[in-house]
Amino acid sequence: MKSIMLRNNRLTMYTMLPLLILMIGCAGPPANNPLLNNARDNYKAAYNDEKIVRLAPVELKEAEEALAKSTKLWESKADKTQVNHYAYLAEKKTMIARETALMKAAEQEISDGETERQQVMLDVRRADAQRSEQRANSALEDAQRERLAASEAREGAETARLSAEESRLKSEELAKKVRELEARPTDRGLVLTLGDVLFDFGQATLKTGSMQSTDQLAKFLKEYPERNILIEGFTDSIGSEAFNQSLSAQRAENVKNALMSKGIQSDRIRTFGYGTQHPVASNATEEGRRQNRRVEVVISDQDGVIKARTGPN
Amino acid sequence: MIVGVSFIAACASTNPPTQQLTETRMVIERAEQDGAQEYAPLELRDAGIKLQQAREAVDAENYKKAIRLLEHARVDAELAQVKAVSAKSQEAAAELKESIRILKEELERKNK
Incomplete structure (x- = not known):
């Protein structure tokens, strides 16, 4: 209150x-x-x-x-x-x-x-x-x-x-390059024939004019490092078998040397001298003999493999 | 004011309180409209009974008694009305509160 x-x-x-x-x-x-x-x-x-x-x-x-x-x-x-x-x-x-x-x-x-x-x-x-x-x-x-x-x-x-x-x-280019080398496809692969114009009669030394051919080949090998080559030497039937055998091997070897001098490794190049074997023409004529005096370059497949030669070419 | 007026009216009770009867009846009606029947039935009933008694008093020419009854009836009706409105407002406020609570819950869920 x-x-x-x-x-x-x-x-x-x-x-x-x-x-x-x-x-x-x-x-x-x-x-x-x-x-x-x-x-x-x-x-x-x-x-x-x-x-x-x-x-x-x-x-x-x-x-x-x-x-x-x-x-x-x-x-x-x-x-x-x-x-x-x-x-x-x-x-x-x-x-x-x-x-x-x-x-x-x-x-x-x-x-x-x-x-x-x-x-x-x-x-x-x-x-x-x-x-x-x-x-x-x-x-x-x-x-x-x-x-x-x-x-x-x-x-x-x-x-x-x-x-x-x-x-x-690339393959087109390869084909083009191969054409430039005048290589021809065979069952062993691409085969390039360097004619006897590269060599004087009975001589293994490369002519100076042949440098262009080896230049092209070296260039090709540089561009396709996975490919190897086999260089095969052949002669006509004139002269002894031993001489021709040695001559053919020497010619192939000289091509190899030329390529090596252009920077291609030796293990990519094998050589073989066939002498008078595997003629491509008759040795009876001068024209035939001229065709038989040759070096063939077999280009490997892209795995570096070259098939062995079987029978006459 | 109303109390004052009715006080004066109560003093001069030679005439029947016609105006007050009308006013009281209106207040009761307003209370009914506002839901007094539901929210304040007792107060509304009191008002109605007293209004009826006031009419009887007027008939008996007992104006003093009639005015007193009308004043009671009126205040009863006013209470009934405000009770009804108040109850409805409180219900509405509670509903609103609930809706806000639900919205807040929803918001919380959404903000998670």
């Missing part, structure tokens, strides 16, 4: 009144009115509720006015019906104030909540947007990765095509 009085002056009026009345009551107090007492207690409780004071000031004021009337009537010992009437109004108006405060608080909650809900919905949408952006990004990354893979595959195919093209060109 004291704390209430200290808290508010206006309230003091109502709290003091019954005290005054109580004092007067000593000289003959009005009969205690439970309805009024109850209304007053409820009003005080509402008045001490900060929320009700703040949210339902008008309703609380009306309750206060009804309570004041009831109290005044009671003090002046008015008709009990009248006292009760205003006590009832005060009671109900206090309840209205209390309910109004609850209603206002709920309305405020709705208003705040609506703002919050919109914020959260915005956050949800933002999260959605973020997620779909992430999904889009990862899809984009996937697409880029796939594109890259496809492009690499394409490049791979292109490389393969180029390498096929290259090897095709």
